[in-house]
Amino acid sequence: MPEVKKILFPLEFAKISPAVVPWVEFYAQQFNAELHVLHVVPYSSFLGTPYAAEIFKAQDEAGLIRKAEQSVGHFINEHFAKPSSVVTKCVSGDPANEIVKYAEAQGIDLIIVGTHGKHGLDRSLYGSVVDLVLRYAKMPVLCFNPAPEALKA
Secondary structure, eight states, X not given: OOOOXXXXXXXXXXXXXXXXXXXXXXXXXXXXXXXEEEEEEEOGGXXXXXXXXXXXXXXXXXXXXXXHHHHHHHHHHHHOSSGGGEEEEEEEEOHHHHHHHHHHHHTOSEEEEEOOOOOTHHHHHHOOHHHHHHHHOSSOEEEEOSOGGGGGO
């Protein structure tokens, strides 16, 4: 029978992220699983992301990683009930590839990811990290869209 000992929450700094946290904590508690939070600083090819301005401000990749680590720490302290029990990691690269690579390397059993439910031009231009993670992850991926009303417009 499958066991869930490690859960990964790929964190992006988006409005939906805090709404996903209760689900992440719920599943971690239900399975008594170790919780991992990974943030990927996108390569500059993702210039449409909020990192575009930061790329030009930072001197090097290490500076971006340090800034991301601070932001992740702040997010975890603000939104998680037991922040000290969360394993964190910040890397740079292609988000989908880095998420799958981290999950495999750490022996993650379940990935819980928030999705924006993008469609139309946004999806065509930027693709969907969640779609790629769903395609390439060897473990189950639970997707949660905390704002489905945005799709009704």
